[in-house]
Amino acid sequence: MSFTARYFLSLGNVAFSLVLGVLAIALCAMFYEDTALQLLKLAAELREWIFARITSPKMEFVARLVLHESAIMLMGFTLLARIVVGAVITFFAWLFTGRLHAEV
Numbered sequence: 526m527s528f529t530a531r532y533f534l535s536l537g538n539v540a541f542s543l544v545l546g547v548l549a550i551a552l553c554a555m556f557y558e559d560t561a562l563q564l565l566k567l568a569a570e571l572r573e574w575i576f577a578r579i580t581s582p583k584m585e586f587v588a589r590l591v592l593h594e595s596a597i598m599l600m601g602f603t604l605l606a607r608i609v610v611g612a613v614i615t616f617f618a619w620l621f622t623g624r625l626h627a628e629v
Contacts, residue, residue, distance in 0.1 A: 542610050546603030553602075568597035 554561040572592050579585045618624070 538607075538610060538614075542607040543603050545606035545610065546599055549602045549606060550598060564598055564601075565594050568594040568601070571597055 550561070553564070572594060575592060576585060576588060579588055
């Protein structure tokens, strides 16, 4: 497989995982409101824990611009979606080819 094809497959995997992460947050918020609220509070605690350990004012400024509860929650759901997508791809690769990794 060419480098370009691998690059775009990888990029598509990341974009697909991001969309799945957003959908997972939406479904969690719609059907499990209490859990979504607890996860948001946990993300706020994590954000404050990170801010408490930053010593440089410049780094704290950047962290406060970038880190928000919803962004931290999206990161978590996207990582979970990437794990699930990777497991599904690995399963189907094993199912159809009989091996768990591609030959290089």
